[in-house]
Amino acid sequence: MEIFEIKKPEEKRKKARALLLFSGGLDSILAGKLLEEQDVEIVALTFRSQFFGAGQAIRLAGELGWPLVLVDISPEQIEIVENPRYGYGRQLNPCIDCHGQMVRIAGELLERYQADFVATGEVVGERPKSQNRQALGLVEKLSGIKGLVLRPLSARLLPATIPEEKGLVDRNRLLDIFGRYRKKQLELAERYGLKEYPTPAGGCLLTDPGFAARARQLMKWRGKLWPGDIELIKTGRVFFEPDGLIVVGRDERENEKIAAIAGKTDILVTTAGVKGPLAAVRLKEVSPLVADGVVKISSSHDASVNRAGEDWSDSLAGSGPGPYHDQEGAGIGRGAELARMVRQIQDGMIRPEKSGPGSVGAGIASLSVVRKACLLVIRYSRRARDKERASAAVIHRGLVFELEFQQADWGKYL
Ligand code: SF4
Numbered sequence: 001m002e003i004f005e006i007k008k009p010e011e012k013r014k015k016a017r018a019l020l021l022f023s024g025g026l027d028s029i030l031a032g033k034l035l036e037e038q039d040v041e042i043v044a045l046t047f048r049s050q051f052f053g054a055g056q057a058i059r060l061a062g063e064l065g066w067p068l069v070l071v072d073i074s075p076e077q078i079e080i081v082e083n084p085r086y087g088y089g090r091q092l093n094p095c096i097d098c099h100g101q102m103v104r105i106a107g108e109l110l111e112r113y114q115a116d117f118v119a120t121g122e123v124v125g126e127r128p129k130s131q132n133r134q135a136l137g138l139v140e141k142l143s144g145i146k147g148l149v150l151r152p153l154s155a156r157l158l159p160a161t162i163p164e165e166k167g168l169v170d171r172n173r174l175l176d177i178f179g180r181y182r183k184k185q186l187e188l189a190e191r192y193g194l195k196e197y198p199t200p201a202g203g204c205l206l207t208d209p210g211f212a213a214r215a216r217q218l219m220k221w222r223g224k225l226w227p228g229d230i231e232l233i234k235t236g237r238v239f240f241e242p243d244g245l246i247v248v249g250r251d252e253r254e255n256e257k258i259a260a261i262a263g264k265t266d267i268l269v270t271t272a273g274v275k276g277p278l279a280a281v282r283l284k285e286v287s288p289l290v291a292d293g294v295v296k297i298s299s300s301h302d303a304s305v306n307r308a309g310e311d312w313s314d315s316l317a318g319s320g321p322g323p324y325h326d327q328e329g330a331g332i333g334r335g336a337e338l339a340r341m342v343r344q345i346q347d348g349m350i351r352p353e354k355s356g357p358g359s360v361g362a363g364i365a366s367l368s369v370v371r372k373a374c375l376l377v378i379r380y381s382r383r384a385r386d387k388e389r390a391s392a393a394v395i396h397r398g399l400v401f402e403l404e405f406q407q408a409d410w411g412k413y414l
Contacts, residue, residue, distance in 0.1 A: 001105065002072040006058055009043045009067035012114040016168035017041040018150070019106050019115040022068070024057035026185055026194070027121030027153060032066065033192050034152040035119055038169055043113050044068045045106050049077040050230050052204040060196075069113065071105060078225050081206065081215070086138060091212035093204060095127075096135050100142025107145035117148045117163040124154040125179040133158075153177045153185075205234070214238050221245065222284070231261045232282060239376070244369035248279040248376050259342060260335025264397070267364060268338070269373040272393040272402050273348045276381030278339075279373045338395075345393045345400065352393040352402035361401030364394060374403050379413040 018035050022028045022044035032042045044066040046057035054070055061068040080101060084094030099122075106118040122131055122139075136158070140149050147162040155164070155174035164171040177184050205211040214233045219225055221240045232238075232247050236254045239246040249255035255270075255278035262268055267281040344350045353361065364370055374392035377384075384390040391404045 001076055003109075004070040004072070006068040006070050007061070007066075009069070009113050012041060014039055014041045016117075016163065017043060017113070017115045018117055018119040018163075019043050019045050019110060019113055020066075021102055021106060021118065021120045022046045022057050022061060022066070023121070024054075024060045025121065026182075026189060027123060027126075029060065029064065029121070029194060030185060030188050030192070031119050031121040031152045032064070033188070034174065035169065038173060040169060042066045042119075043115060045071065045109065047071050047073050047102055047105075049074045050227060051077060051081075051206050056203075069109070073101065073105070074227065076101060078227065078230075082219065082225055085142075086135075089207065091207050091209055092215050093206040093212075096138050097142065100139045103139055103143035103145070103149055107143050107148065110145075110148070116168055117150050117161065118143075118145065119150045119152060121153060122151045123177050123179075123185075124151075124157050127180075150174075218245075228261075228263055229282065232258075232280060235261075236277075236279075237376075237380075239372070241369045241372060242284075243367065244281050244283040246279055246281050246369060246373045246376065248373070248380060249277045250380075254278075255342060256335065256339045259339040262335070262338070267367075267370055267373070268342070268395040269370065269377050270342050270393050270395070271346055271377050271381045271384045272352055272391040273346070274381060274383040274390070275346050276384055277377045278342050279377050281367075281369055281373045283367070283369065341395070341400075345395075350400060352391075352400040354402055354404075361394060361399070361403070364396060364401075365403050370394065371403075375405060375410040375413055378405060379410045385410060 016039070018040050020028065020032045020035070020042050022032070023046065032044070036042060044057070044061040046054045046061070046068060048054035048070060049072065058068060058070070077098060080094050080097045081092060084097045086096040087094065089095050103118055103120065110116070110118065122136060124131065124133055124136065136151070140146055143149060150161045150163055150169065151158060152174050154177050155161070155171060156176035157178060160171060163169045175184070206215070211234065215225065215230070217240050218229055218233055222229060229245065232245065235247060235257045236250055237248045239248070247258060249258050258278050258280045259268070262280045263282070265283070265286045269279045269281060270276060341350065345352065374394070377392055378390045379385055387407070389404060389406055391402045394401055394403060
């Protein structure tokens with residue numbers, strides 16, 4: 001967990017301060033506004049992870065003038081996705097556990113930010129699985145701060161909380177909103193002069209059916225969720241093979257993204273001499289051929305390899321392990337340069353070496369997942385797939401070599 005004080009809260013000046021779980025959605029804005037009417041100071045607490053961002057919350061907290069603390073919960077959320085105590089929603093979203101964790105973290109930060117209680121924009125009955133009375137109770141139980149979680153929009157439907165009992169907040173001025181019908185919230189928004197109605201939890205990838213299906217396959221294939229793998233399957237067409245994962249870009253933008261997130265042990269494949277996709281191959285087990293061994297092999301085959309003027313194995317190394325890096329700590333690095341190199345290969349400005357028997361290229365090409373990636377980039381290139389013969393370029397650790405195929409080879413993928 002990493003904490004960033006986007007707008008640092010000042011010393012507490014009023015009788016009460018709330019740490020408000022702030023998604024940037026309308027409900028959390030209204031919860032804060034209702035408390036402000038009672039002279040409660042607001043410190044907004046927002047979260048982000050590999051599955052959702054915080055851009056909307058940061059922008060809106062700025063517009064509302066609230067101090068904002070951002071917490072990155074990527075590793076913690078991955079653990080919950082792998083092993084949720086209260087199961088998933090419709091897709092791979094473990095909302096009860098996830099929300100419980102957010103409230104627990106808020107509880108741990110109460111003292112640090114001189115706050116008296118945690119507030120959320122939850123509404124009883126708004127979401128059938130994660131916002132019914134029982135689920136709200138579970139969230140509070142998971143959070144470990146019983147009595148300190150106030151839901152201003154539905155407070156009068158719930159047991160009185162400690163801040164209400166202490167008189168920090170007047171329960172009679174809180175609301176009793178129930179259900180999915182948002183008429184009351186829209187009326188409040190008008191009363192407060194809010195022009196935007198952002199959707200709550202919008203953008204959590206775990207609720208997206210396509211991403212959820214890929215992430216489920218990834219958990220089955222790898223046995224767990226690697227942060228670097230998660231980044232890779234956010235893009236392009238994804239294929240899970242027994243020995244490796246292939247991601248194929250669908251357009252120039254996705255090619256660039258793949259080039260940016262490829263790790264140093266990933267093998268990149270593209271079309272040679274014609275426009276086409278870029279694919280990244282991530283082996284399940286990194287073989288010596290692909291890791292250290294290739295360096296030794298390449299130095300004994302200097303005459304047969306094209307280094308394209310640079311050793312990419314070093315230039316791709318990132319600044320160390322983190323949520324957006326692969327398992328070896330390689331990462332974003334100089335993706336733009338790699339993307340340019342890919343374009344030059346496609347335009348024929350860099351000519352890959354033929355990989356003869358016994359060469360490094362032949363060794364890497366013997367991996368069935370690399371061969372499949374070659375056939376896929378040809379299959380998805382309109383210019384390459386109609387030819388009798390077409391070539392794929394394989395880029396790995398500064399080596400660029402060519403593999404030639406016949407239509408019958410990629411025909412089975414058409
Ligand atoms: S939608 Fe995503 S971020 Fe929100 S509670 Fe559910 S799992 Fe967590």
